[in-house]
Amino acid sequence: LVDALSDQGALAIERVRLVEDLDRAERAAETDRLRQALLTSISHDLRTPLAAVLGAATTLRDLDDALDGTEKADLLATVIAESERLNRFIANLLDMTRLEAGAVVPNVALHDVAEVADTALRRMDKILAAHRVAVEIAKDLPPLRLDPVLFEQVLVNLLDNAGKYAPEGSTIRLLGRREGMRVLIEVLDEGDGLPEADRERVFDTFYRVAKADSVRAGTGLGLPISRGFIEAMGGTVTGANRRDRAGAAFTIALPVPAEPARTASERAA
Numbered sequence: 001l002v003d004a005l006s007d008q009g010a011l012a013i014e015r016v017r018l019v020e021d022l023d024r025a026e027r028a029a030e031t032d033r034l035r036q037a038l039l040t041s042i043s044h045d046l047r048t049p050l051a052a053v054l055g056a057a058t059t060l061r062d063l064d065d066a067l068d069g070t071e072k073a074d075l076l077a078t079v080i081a082e083s084e085r086l087n088r089f090i091a092n093l094l095d096m097t098r099l100e101a102g103a104v105v106p107n108v109a110l111h112d113v114a115e116v117a118d119t120a121l122r123r124m125d126k127i128l129a130a131h132r133v134a135v136e137i138a139k140d141l142p143p144l145r146l147d148p149v150l151f152e153q154v155l156v157n158l159l160d161n162a163g164k165y166a167p168e169g170s171t172i173r174l175l176g177r178r179e180g181m182r183v184l185i186e187v188l189d190e191g192d193g194l195p196e197a198d199r200e201r202v203f204d205t206f207y208r209v210a211k212a213d214s215v216r217a218g219t220g221l222g223l224p225i226s227r228g229f230i231e232a233m234g235g236t237v238t239g240a241n242r243r244d245r246a247g248a249a250f251t252i253a254l255p256v257p258a259e260p261a262r263t264a265s266e267r268a269a
């Protein structure tokens, strides 16, 4: 009997091993598929702007004499805009790699949200010129523990998306308010919003909501990077649709820092 049992035991172990091997093979195949999709996507994102730069530069060289001043300026503008796009994409890829390697260590200190938001808005003025921007940040917000460089980048990403996915002339709202022991910073737009099934997936690396028009240049990296940065500062970022009207609503929540313990000399004062 003991022999029979141990035979069965051996069989069961063998079966577990087979299943594990199968699992491993499936996981490896899935990883391979993902890596392949990733490479295709990255190659496409690099080649599209590069092709535009090459095209414009070649035209400038070959047709120099035949071009008037405006045409030359347009071609140069294309070279610059597409190079900037490449630059952003590569910066995003590096951010993503650093996040995945756990190499993003926020440099946290107490900062005024309104001030950081101001810097972000100034960086965005060209892109946002096509929209109305309404900023409503409560005056009495407590300073928050954040890394201003990372936080500003997150605001830029969210505002940039609002600019890209909402129609020209519409209003983008940047709100800041306290809710209990958290401060909420929201970016609201008047675009199509997020399909219900995509509300979480938009935070996946390289995920982009399927759209008929692929004119809106994007990489699918802005939101996952934003979430990574904010989580590294102890906060959260979520995406939803607005309740008051059509449009997307992205919300950053950061904890209100605990009152600093007063030092003995402060207590004595």
Ligand code: ADP
Residues within 6 Å of the ligand: 157, 161, 162, 165, 166, 189, 191, 192, 193, 194, 202, 207, 208, 209, 210, 217, 218, 219, 220, 221, 222, 223, 224, 248
């Ligand atoms: P990117 O904008 O470069 O594609 P993101 O990671 O910033 O990458 O966003 C991922 C996807 O989420 C976008 O491709 C878009 O489909 C969707 N999305 C992001 N922001 C908005 C928004 N404000 N309104 C509608 N859809 C959005």
